[in-house]
Amino acid sequence: MDAKALWQRYQNWLYFHKGLGLYLDISRMGFDDAFVDSLRPKFDKAFADMAELEKGAIANPDESRMVGHYWLRNPDLAPTPELTQEIVQTLEQIEAFAEKVHTGAVHPPQASRFTDIISVGIGGSALGPQFVAEALSPDFPPLNLHFIDNTDPAGIDRVLIRLQNTLATTLVLVISKSGGTPEPRNGMIEVKAAYAAQNLDFAQYAVAITSVDSNLDQVAKNEGWLARFPMYDWVGGRTSEMSAVGLVPAALQGIDVHAMLEGAKEMDDATRVPNLKNNPAALLALSWYFSGNGKGEKDMVVLPYKDSLLLFSRYLQQLVMESLGKEKDLDGKTVYQGIAVYGNKGSTDQHAYVQQLREGVPNFFATFIEVLEDRQGKSLEIQPGVTSGDFLCGFLLGSQQALYENQRDSITVTIPQVNPKTVGALIALYERAVGLYASLVNINAYHQPGVEAGKKAAAAILELQSKVVAVLQQQKTALSLEEIAEKAGASEKVEAIYKIVRHLHANERGVLVQGDPGNPASLKISAAK
Numbered sequence: 001m002d003a004k005a006l007w008q009r010y011q012n013w014l015y016f017h018k019g020l021g022l023y024l025d026i027s028r029m030g031f032d033d034a035f036v037d038s039l040r041p042k043f044d045k046a047f048a049d050m051a052e053l054e055k056g057a058i059a060n061p062d063e064s065r066m067v068g069h070y071w072l073r074n075p076d077l078a079p080t081p082e083l084t085q086e087i088v089q090t091l092e093q094i095e096a097f098a099e100k101v102h103t104g105a106v107h108p109p110q111a112s113r114f115t116d117i118i119s120v121g122i123g124g125s126a127l128g129p130q131f132v133a134e135a136l137s138p139d140f141p142p143l144n145l146h147f148i149d150n151t152d153p154a155g156i157d158r159v160l161i162r163l164q165n166t167l168a169t170t171l172v173l174v175i176s177k178s179g180g181t182p183e184p185r186n187g188m189i190e191v192k193a194a195y196a197a198q199n200l201d202f203a204q205y206a207v208a209i210t211s212v213d214s215n216l217d218q219v220a221k222n223e224g225w226l227a228r229f230p231m232y233d234w235v236g237g238r239t240s241e242m243s244a245v246g247l248v249p250a251a252l253q254g255i256d257v258h259a260m261l262e263g264a265k266e267m268d269d270a271t272r273v274p275n276l277k278n279n280p281a282a283l284l285a286l287s288w289y290f291s292g293n294g295k296g297e298k299d300m301v302v303l304p305y306k307d308s309l310l311l312f313s314r315y316l317q318q319l320v321m322e323s324l325g326k327e328k329d330l331d332g333k334t335v336y337q338g339i340a341v342y343g344n345k346g347s348t349d350q351h352a353y354v355q356q357l358r359e360g361v362p363n364f365f366a367t368f369i370e371v372l373e374d375r376q377g378k379s380l381e382i383q384p385g386v387t388s389g390d391f392l393c394g395f396l397l398g399s400q401q402a403l404y405e406n407q408r409d410s411i412t413v414t415i416p417q418v419n420p421k422t423v424g425a426l427i428a429l430y431e432r433a434v435g436l437y438a439s440l441v442n443i444n445a446y447h448q449p450g451v452e453a454g455k456k457a458a459a460a461i462l463e464l465q466s467k468v469v470a471v472l473q474q475q476k477t478a479l480s481l482e483e484i485a486e487k488a489g490a491s492e493k494v495e496a497i498y499k500i501v502r503h504l505h506a507n508e509r510g511v512l513v514q515g516d517p518g519n520p521a522s523l524k525i526s527a528a529k
């Protein structure tokens, strides 16, 4: 396409949201009008599905749940007055709590102020808070936020060791919708032990964010924790940033949560419009469908040209891949859907993998996130008439151009500034795009059966470990792997037993392994005396 035609195409497809100052450019996606027309019936259905969902339909049939994250930023849309009231009240409680922590009305037992926060949670109970903290936390926040988002002992130690001298002024948020996920449960137990080791009463530092009456909620209630905030069953983990999950840590860090909600609300309004060209989420879903042939054949590479948006791609990874990565469609047909998401930030990534994007396997489409404001205040001229920000802008425009010249498609989202409103809007934009795309490809975006399978498999390994340890403790002589397997009643699990034993041995967990580690058949295993 020549430059004039391309400029015309740019103008034809440019979406601009005045209130948010947000632009969306999909002109560099190579679809034509016939393709757009062919998708119109699917979009009509997607808009109708979305309207039903917002009215409170059971949009997640296998979990028999409503899907209501849109109500969080516009409580009046909730299907019952009780839900509206609950959303409003929780927000008020969050703000009141943050205020009390900031003023010292709520304070640790032996000090006048909390200085730090440990946030324990995983998946949707960590990725949103991490993204928002990175994007929006002030340079000198009222409380410094640290995350434990795994069951990695060394990772937990790192946080706890760094905080060992400030534990007495550190607030702990334990975030888990189900209140039973092993990783945050383990993190909480380890953190609790660290408090106990310093003779600190954990309950006076701890806050639970979880579903009412979950295991975690009951522990928090029974132990008299400092505060408890509810998670609703109609909000999925990956769309929970605007619930207590995201708002509590954000408010504690001094981030304007009202502005975040307002930005999301404005974007919700804009993406509710049942007209393809005037709906930015629909334009994104259209582009994704085009690029991957409605089958996720191309990966989504997310490239924000702004350091503070570094974690956006990580956040989107869960939102997109846990929602869209499904084996079966809504009719039970095997479809293996999904869109792979990765990315970090520009221009940094231009010195890493952009080489492949430009010249290598064309299995992706890029999404550039452009921020118009370089920094607050004036910029130094690095060379006459040119600032660092001009370079960043130049690199972004240059990369767009370079990809286009090599027939690699890209989308560009432009925001005026990284602020609570635009971050809220970006989250809402992608939430709705995922919802619409799911409808286009006929899948349930709101469950995660594959994750459950992984959790069950892990539980089975831990059960096997207990059996192996019991077998070893009963034996006087060393056993081969096969003998352990047979005695544990798990003859078909020799390989798993080998790996369990190797791990226990490496961690001095009472298991002795003798023989050649590279030749499993030679190993003799016994309980260490």
Ligand SMILES: O=P(O)(O)OC[C@H]1O[C@](O)(CO)[C@@H](O)[C@@H]1O
Pocket: 122, 123, 124, 125, 175, 176, 177, 178, 179, 180, 181, 184, 236, 237, 238, 322, 448, 451
């Ligand atoms: O908040 P919870 O219940 O601990 O779950 C954490 C994460 O685990 C999942 O259920 C599965 O990975 C995610 O959907 C969720 O965000």
